Amino acid sequence: MITSEQELTKETVTLFFQGLQDRICQSLEEADGTGRFREDSWERPGGGGGRSRILAGGSVIEKGGVGFSAVHGEATEATLRALQLMDRTDSALPTFYATGVSIVLHPRNPMVPIIHMNVRYFEMSTGHNWFGGGIDLTPHYVVDKDARWFHQSLKTVCDRHDPAYYTKFKPWADDYFYIPHRQETRGIGGIFFDYLKPTDTAHKADLFAFVQDVGNAFAPIYTHFMKQNRDLPFGEREKDWQLLRRGRYVEFNLVWDRGTKFGLETNGRTESILMSMPPQANWIYDFRTEAGSQEEKTVRQLQKGINWV
Amino acid sequence: MITSEQELTKETVTLFFQGLQDRICQSLEEADGTGRFREDSWERPGGGGGRSRILAGGSVIEKGGVGFSAVHGEATEATLRALQLMDRTDSALPTFYATGVSIVLHPRNPMVPIIHMNVRYFEMSTGHNWFGGGIDLTPHYVVDKDARWFHQSLKTVCDRHDPAYYTKFKPWADDYFYIPHRQETRGIGGIFFDYLKPTDTAHKADLFAFVQDVGNAFAPIYTHFMKQNRDLPFGEREKDWQLLRRGRYVEFNLVWDRGTKFGLETNGRTESILMSMPPQANWIYDFRTEAGSQEEKTVRQLQKGINWV
Numbered sequence: 001m002i003t004s005e006q007e008l009t010k011e012t013v014t015l016f017f018q019g020l021q022d023r024i025c026q027s028l029e030e031a032d033g034t035g036r037f038r039e040d041s042w043e044r045p046g047g048g049g050g051r052s053r054i055l056a057g058g059s060v061i062e063k064g065g066v067g068f069s070a071v072h073g074e075a076t077e078a079t080l081r082a083l084q085l086m087d088r089t090d091s092a093l094p095t096f097y098a099t100g101v102s103i104v105l106h107p108r109n110p111m112v113p114i115i116h117m118n119v120r121y122f123e124m125s126t127g128h129n130w131f132g133g134g135i136d137l138t139p140h141y142v143v144d145k146d147a148r149w150f151h152q153s154l155k156t157v158c159d160r161h162d163p164a165y166y167t168k169f170k171p172w173a174d175d176y177f178y179i180p181h182r183q184e185t186r187g188i189g190g191i192f193f194d195y196l197k198p199t200d201t202a203h204k205a206d207l208f209a210f211v212q213d214v215g216n217a218f219a220p221i222y223t224h225f226m227k228q229n230r231d232l233p234f235g236e237r238e239k240d241w242q243l244l245r246r247g248r249y250v251e252f253n254l255v256w257d258r259g260t261k262f263g264l265e266t267n268g269r270t271e272s273i274l275m276s277m278p279p280q281a282n283w284i285y286d287f288r289t290e291a292g293s294q295e296e297k298t299v300r301q302l303q304k305g306i307n308w309v
Numbered sequence: 310m311i312t313s314e315q316e317l318t319k320e321t322v323t324l325f326f327q328g329l330q331d332r333i334c335q336s337l338e339e340a341d342g343t344g345r346f347r348e349d350s351w352e353r354p355g356g357g358g359g360r361s362r363i364l365a366g367g368s369v370i371e372k373g374g375v376g377f378s379a380v381h382g383e384a385t386e387a388t389l390r391a392l393q394l395m396d397r398t399d400s401a402l403p404t405f406y407a408t409g410v411s412i413v414l415h416p417r418n419p420m421v422p423i424i425h426m427n428v429r430y431f432e433m434s435t436g437h438n439w440f441g442g443g444i445d446l447t448p449h450y451v452v453d454k455d456a457r458w459f460h461q462s463l464k465t466v467c468d469r470h471d472p473a474y475y476t477k478f479k480p481w482a483d484d485y486f487y488i489p490h491r492q493e494t495r496g497i498g499g500i501f502f503d504y505l506k507p508t509d510t511a512h513k514a515d516l517f518a519f520v521q522d523v524g525n526a527f528a529p530i531y532t533h534f535m536k537q538n539r540d541l542p543f544g545e546r547e548k549d550w551q552l553l554r555r556g557r558y559v560e561f562n563l564v565w566d567r568g569t570k571f572g573l574e575t576n577g578r579t580e581s582i583l584m585s586m587p588p589q590a591n592w593i594y595d596f597r598t599e600a601g602s603q604e605e606k607t608v609r610q611l612q613k614g615i616n617w618v
Binding site for chain 2: 040052054056063065180181182243247250251254255261264265267268270271273274275277278279280281282283284285286
């Protein structure tokens with residue numbers, strides 16, 4: 001139990017994230033049945049490193065990654081711009097420490113949704129420190145009952161910490177996981193938060209407790225969908241649709257995702273950043289859904305501002 | 310024959326590009342044998358429009374697009390920034406006219422290379438006007454003889470107009486068609502040029518003649534590869550490699566290609582911009598080529614600065 005601001009160090013946060021990666025990988029392997037994660041450890045030339053864990057060819061998960069990293073070093077001008085920290089007056093570049101867990105899972109069965117989760121912590125030598133993160137779900141076919149259950153699960157986590165969190169973080173996810181050039185959301189959203197800094201009422205330990213809760217909620221939420229939907233029947237039509245939806249996922253990640261863009265533009269570890277890519281994605285010129293189809297219903301629900309709870 | 314600066318209007322350039330699209334589509338259909346382009350005409354809300362021509366499921370071309378567009382309107386701040394025209398002193402936004410032909414073709418057989426071509430013309434109400442364009446080849450397997458023939462064909466076109474062109478435009482293509490996060494070029498390059506403006510020695514009609522020559526060179530060059538390689542044998546290994554290389558093509562286009570990024574970020578016509586996407590692309594975490602394999606040889610040749618002529 002952390003009782004004061006001073007005791008919550010970056011080492012404590014880092015250790016939690018490392019353990020979280022372990023526990024999530026174990027839960028996912030259990031739920032998958034046959035798939036096993038292989039680990040790829042890496043070091044960052046500028047300082048720190050990570051453990052990328054990849055599962056390919058599982059019974060439920062076709063391709064997925066659960067990454068942990070803890071990197072540090074001198075913040076470049078590009079980093080400071082990306083972090084909106086250009087107000088510093090000191091001419092020397094500050095040092096940073098960043099640690100987190102990132103997950104994207106692409107299931108084999110189109111009836112199982114794609115999921116993404118990230119929890120992260122930043123600390124700057126200037127004294128700034130903050131948490132960020134989020135979970136969002138991308139069903140290939142939106143099922144109202146499942147969408148409600150997903151959002152209610154996230155709201156329950158949020159409400160345990162601050163009744164204002166879900167109200168604030170749900171629309172933030174709608175805005176963040178949005179594909180402007182398609183005028184649609186990536187999926188049914190979830191929660192997204194960033195620059196969560198200690199205040200008079202929310203101490204750093206309180207914020208950490210929230211982030212821990214978000215991280216711990218991931219495995220129960222996703223294994224629920226894995227177990228519930230893994231054996232649902234599907235045919236060629238549903239598989240083809242899944243491959244097109246994965247194409248949109250690629251478009252979002254490569255064109256719009258701030259984290260991906262920043263990583264690729266600043267010489268980050270490419271394979272770990274692109275762990276989010278699907279095993280296969282397809283494109284068809286100007287594909288139109290059939291009127292009245294499940295595909296059309298799904299696209300109609302890929303909009304901001306739907307209240308699922 | 311255009312004999313003076315005054316006679317070369319944007320209408321003349323536009324008509325040439327329209328005709329070029331027609332002629333290229335006809336040549337490609339003839340070389341493909343069974344594939345037929347379907348046309349999708351579109352209008353741009355702000356002014357102008359285009360004709361996207363798409364061929365899917367051909368004998369040689371699995372998915373490809375040949376697009377013509379001629380758009381005009383008020384230049385936004387974003388457009389001016391992208392065009393590096395922020396030095397204007399007038400506070401009113403200038404109007405622009407832009408026309409061009411864009412092509413990307415993804416062949417079925419991995420032994421046939423992917424190709425891209427673009428020729429374009431810009432005219433601003435401020436009096437600025439310029440040509441741009443390029444052709445680059447992305448073989449799934451680099452074959453030295455073919456790479457030399459391709460570059461020699463482009464050099465021959467360049468040399469007819471200015472002995473300095475190929476020397477300047479070949480390295481420009483190396484720099485442009487480069488994937489920094491993979492530290493490799495997209496393919497074996499070709500030529501790339503932009504902001505080609507009239508000078509004392511190169512009149513606008515001369516520049517147009519060069520751009521016409523580049524446009525006219527496309528069909529003979531690509532149908533050569535279609536005919537030569539369409540029936541070369543390949544197996545699962547070559548097909549899998551093709552799908553991974555297409556993944557890199559997607560990465561280049563969505564993360565780095567200035568035209569694609571600019572189009573998607575400024576509310577361009579998404580389907581026409583993403584006509585360049587392959588029918589299918591795959592990703593495998595941290596794929597490594599086998600020592601001594603053809604795949605390894607290819608990757609070693611995806612570097613800037615190789616002299617092919």
